[in-house]
Amino acid sequence: MTAPRLLAPLPALAALLALSSPTAARADAAHDNLRAHFERLARKAELRRARPVRPPLFALPTGDWDLLSAGIDARIHPDEGRLESVATLRLCSQATHPLSRLTFYSGLDVTAVDGAASFSYDPSSWDLTVYLLAPLAPGAELSLTFHTAGWPWCEGWCGIDSDLVYLSTTELMPIDPDALYGIYDDQFLVSCRVALPAGFVTLASGVAGPEEALPDDWTARTFVQSWPGLYFGVSAGRFVVVEEDVGGRPVRVAALPGHDVYNDVLLDIARETLRLDEAAFGPMLYDHLDVAEIAYSDTALAYGLESLVWYVEPHRAGDPTTTYGQLTLSHEIGHQWFGNMLPIGQADAPWLAEGFAEFNAMYYVERATGGPRTYSPEEAAAFRALHGDLYVYLPLFSLEDPPLSSPEIATADPSAYGIVTYHKGAQVVEALRWVVGEEPFFEALRGYITTHREDPVDTADLQDALETVHGGAGSLDWFFDAWVHGRGYPRYTVEAYTAADPPSVSLALDDPARFGRMPVLVRGEGPGATCREQRVEFGAADRADLLLDCTGRPARVRVDPDHRFPHRVVSHLEGDVDLSGEVDGFDLLEAAWSNGAMLWDYAPSWNQQADLDQDGMIAELDLETVRRAFGSRD
Secondary structure, eight states, rough: OOOOSSSSSSOHHHHHHSSSSSSHHHHHHHHHHHHHHHHHHHHHOOOOOOOOOOOOEEEEOSSSSEEEEEEEEEEEEEGTEEEEEEEEEEEEEOOSSSSEEEEEEOEEEEEEEETTTEEEETTTTTTEEEEEEEETTTTOEEEEEEEEEEEOOOSOOOESSSSSSEEEEHHHBBBBBHHHEEEEEEEEEEEEEEEEEETOOOESSSOOOOOOEEEEEEEEEEESSSBBBBBOOEEEEOEEEEEEEOOOOOHHHHOOOTTGGGGGHHHHHHHHHHHHHHHHOOOSSSSEEEEEEEEHHHHSEEETTTTEEEEEOHHHOOTTHHHHHHHHHHHHHHHTTTTTOBOOOOOOOOOOHHHHHHHHHHHHHHHHOSSTTTOOHHHHHHHHHHHHHHHTTTTTTTTEEEEEEEESHHHHHHHHHHHHIIIIIHHHHHHHHHHHHHHHHHHHHHHHHHHHHOBBBBHHHHHHHHHHHHHHHHTTHHHHHIIISSOOOEEEEEEEEESSSSSSSEEEEHHHHHTSSSEEEEEEOOOOEEEEEEEEEOOOOOOEEOOOOSSSSSSSSEEEEOOOSEEEEEETTTTTTTTTSSSSSSHHHHHHHTTTTTOOOOOOTTTTTGTTTTTSSSSSHHHHHHHHOOOOOO
C-alpha cells in the first residue's frame, strides 16, 4: 500500500485475479492460455536481444516554486463533517522569470488569501489561482495566508465523522499541484494546531506539544515536524491507546473502542518490525511512531506517512495476527525509510519506495522471531515465490510488462503498475541482496540512507551505493539493465537425471545475453539424500551441465529453491511445474491461479478455479485435465 501522493495504488488482489467467470468456456480459455504460456517457456529462444541502452533519467519537474514551510491552525467539527483552517505558506520562487501569479490545489473552499491582490478558486477542479501584489523575483521568498472552510474532498485517505477524523495536508491547506501528483522534490516543515471537541485523542506527524484547553469544552494540540517532509497527517478519534517505549522512542497504537481488541497485537508487530528494520537500515529518523486507525477505504488498506501509519479498521482488514495483517503493517513501517526519509526524485521509479516497502514485508516474514508468530523458512520462500509468480503471470491476464523504471510505468495499466512496482520491485531488491551478498547489501543500504537522507533519490543513487561495496562503478550495469530498465525474466528448462550414477542435471537458459550473469542455486532433494547447493552462472552460454554432489539418491532437482528472483522453471517432464518429478496437485494449483483463483482470499472455496471440469468438485479428473493439457513424458 502507499502513502497518499504515490502514483496509483495497487487494487485489491482479489479484483485483479478474479478475472474469469466460472463458466466452462472461460475456464477452457484460461487453461489454453496457461498451456500456451508453458509451451513458450519450454521453447529455447533463437534470437538473442542486444544489451539495452540505459535510458536517461525521467527527472521530476521542480515547478515554479518550492514550499518551505506551512503553519496551520485547524478547527474540526466532527458532527458536521467539516473543518475550518488558516494556513500560512512560506515559499520560494524557482522560476527563471518574475512570477505574477501562482497556481495551487485545495481540497477545501478558499474564502480569503492574505498577502495577495486577488484570487480565484474553482471548486469543480480544486484549482486555485493567486494573483500577487507585485511580481515575485527569481529566488525570492513570499508568505501567503489562506483561509479555508467546508467539507473536505476525500479520495480514500481523509475523512471526518462523529468519532473519527483523519486528514492529510492536502485537505488542510492548498498545496503545489506537483506534490499532489507524485512529485517528491517539495519537502517542507509543518507546524499544525488542531482543535477538536473534548474526548478526542489526536495523533499526528511531528512532535506533539501539550494539550491546550479551549472554551466550550474543546481542546487543541500543536504538532511540529522535526524534519522537512513530504506529508503531514492527522488522525484523531475517541481512541483507546496503548503505548510502549521501543528503542528509546514511544510507539503508540490507537483504535476506536470495540476495535481495540487488536491494539496489543499491532504493537507487537510494530515493535518487531522496528527491531528488524533499524538493524538492517539504520536508525529511523523520527523520534516516535504512531499507528492510528482510519475508516475503511476501497482504495487502500494503509498508508505510511512520516512517523504516522494509518491502519484501516482492524476488524475490516482482517485479524492482524494473520500473515496479511502483519505484512500490511510491516510494509507501511518500511515507508519510514523508503519514501519518507528517502523521497523519490525520479518520476519513473516509484519502486524505490513501494518495492523496498514490500521487500520490508518479505524481510519481516523471513526474520520475525517475536510478535504474534514466527515464520518458517518454507513460509518465507513461499512468500517470495508469490511475488515472482504474480509478475511472471502478467501475460496470462493480458497485461503488458512495463520495465520497473521507465516512463512506461507511469502510464501502465493500474494492475500491471501495482504488480511490477510492488511485487517485481520487492523481488528485484531481494535479487540485489542475493547478487551483492548479505552483509555488503545492508551495509550499502545504510550508506545510501545516511548519504541521501531527506534528499530526493533516483535509481542511479541506489546503483552507485551498491557498487561501492560490490565491484566499483559500472559493476552492476548488467543487473540494472536487465532487471530495472528492461522487461521480462529468465526461463530455465531443466533435465534432471536423478537415476544416473552420479546424478546430474542439465539447465538451458533462454536469454544468456541478458541473464547469463544472474547466479542461480541448484539443489537436489529427496528422502535420504543430502546434496550440496551448487551455484551456477551461465555467462555467454545457453546451457550448463553439472554433476550433483549428493550423499544418497535425490528424488528431484530444484532451481532457485528459495525464490530469490523472478524466473520461470520448466521441467523436461512437461507440466511438472514444481519439478517434483510428477504432475500432481501442486501443478493443479498453478493452473488454478492462472484460471483466476484468488491467492489471498480466505474463504473456504478460495481455489474453486481448480475445478477445471466444472463438476463442483476438485478431484482426480481435474488433475487428469492438467496431464492431458501439459502432457507427461516418462
